[in-house]
Amino acid sequence: MALIASSRHEAGSRSFPPLVYILAPLLALGLQSFLSLHFTSFDLIDLPLLITIYYGISMREPMSATVVGAIVGIAQDALTHHPLGIFGITKAVIGYLAASLGVRVDTENHGSRVLLTFAFTLAQTGMLWLLERRMLGQPFAWHWVHEIIRAAANSLFAVILFALLDRTRRES
């Protein structure tokens, strides 16, 4: 399988089957929960975040991406013991930003995808720190090296995942 992103023109004329909109987030949540149990280091990867970013840069509709991000985030919150809305808020913002940038920047090449994912991963951790530490008063670990490793791991994983998701798109 060639890991080649489609051109901007091709991407604009494609859409996803409705089933993918439902199954991809669910599969991301399930795999995240299951793989973290068997591979401790897998919790560096945030599959729901990658799905949110991908939908944002693919759909290029900030309103839809915001709602999708909020739903995915709340579902992720539901699997934790934290109050619902922490991941919901962060992923809603990430979805909005990804869709807004998708309109202006060519997000169909791997370089921009890596950079965007790196930046969004750091942005999400920053928002989580703000919400948990400052707003809720909960303990939250922050270590720059750890966060950069996490962002880099997500960026590399995103290249493969986005290429796989590209193949589910169809001509509209």
Place this chain on the structure above:
Amino acid sequence: MESFFSRYRNVLVLITVLLAQVIGLAVQVRAPGPGPADKGGVRLIRSWVVGMVTPPERLFRWTGHSIRGVWFGYIDLIHVRKQNRDLQTQLGQLRLEEDSLAEDARQGLRLQALLGFQEKYIYKTIAAQVIGTSGTEQSHVLFIDKGADEGLRPDMPVITPDGIVGKTRDVFAHTSQVLEISDATSGAGVILVNTRIRGVLRGDSWGQPQIVNVSPDERIKPGEPVVTSGGDGIFPRGLAVGSVQRVVSEPEGTLVNIQVKPAANLSRLEEVLVITSTGSQMPSQMQDDLSQAEQKTADILAERLPSRSEPNAAPAASGSTAAQQPSPDTGLPTTPPPPPPAEHPDRFSMGATPPAADMVPGQPISPNAVEPTGGSNPSASPPAPDDRHARPATTAGSGSSGSVSPQTAKPGARNQGTASQHPAKPAPGSPGTGSGSTPQGGN
């Protein structure tokens, strides 16, 4: 106005979504309810998400278990016989150790009863398989495949045979969420075994369990075991938690935190036990195990220790043999055998000493009073006042010849101690063990 909404539609939607979630957060944080679990709509949302996510996890789990079951149950069985023999040997050793602890346990129970201390015993546990996690570093929770339909409720202790894991939090119909002890919002009452220092165990923001806000103490050393104290009302007392890893001083303040290495491997959990029922009385099964342990230990010791009966000696008295005949109902002897007659009676032999009222201070014991049942032996007659110094040598020699060696006496003493619950079963070939002349064996 219409152009304003259409122009800033995206931003308005974003603000609306964020505002709604911030309000929702505030409501949840402000009124979490009486228990740790969520209530109302939040619980419903969690239930939906868990209901959608966990079925595929169960399927993955089941597939993995099936493959491993075929491999380990039918193919990878090399060295099983040798391992079985080693385990049998180990089991025998453990039974011996269990016996030595059984008396201490009984004594502890009696003392607890005297003090009115309420001990919590584990009555019932439910085994559950771990099927998933939260998937994030910020939330150390697990999902297990048992829920309210199997009798689980929030705040039940979750353990493994190695140590404690956490407690149930949200309990759904067939799935439960377990909050691990490594989470920053968890809490468990613990005590250090050697120094008896109490504290609260919770995880730090990196998921490292630690006992927080402890007064500095030089006696706290790495490796010291940590067990539950029972003070939190959730975990029964005495469950293994882990061992001290290191002591960390707080940047400000005079207190220290003690980092604990968990006894249970929290990153490799597959099966756990949920304690669903506890009580203040020792379970009947545990009582039976305790009694049977003493019985089995006596058998093991009898097989291993050398017999005291001499090969050329005459057969034992018929009464003694009959007394050791096992009961047809239980297979255990009905009455203990009578003590063997003393070969060299002396003043230490039973019945040889006159009553204290008949004795006069400073005067030797009357020969008639000292005359034991086997008084025909001249060596047993009391010495004259002038040869009083010879007595210790005589008594010492007779004492050693008529006594039971410590090795053979111990199981007899144990049996004597449990005679109220189980008929004494003397070790074959060691008639002295059940003589009943060992006063320290009584309870």
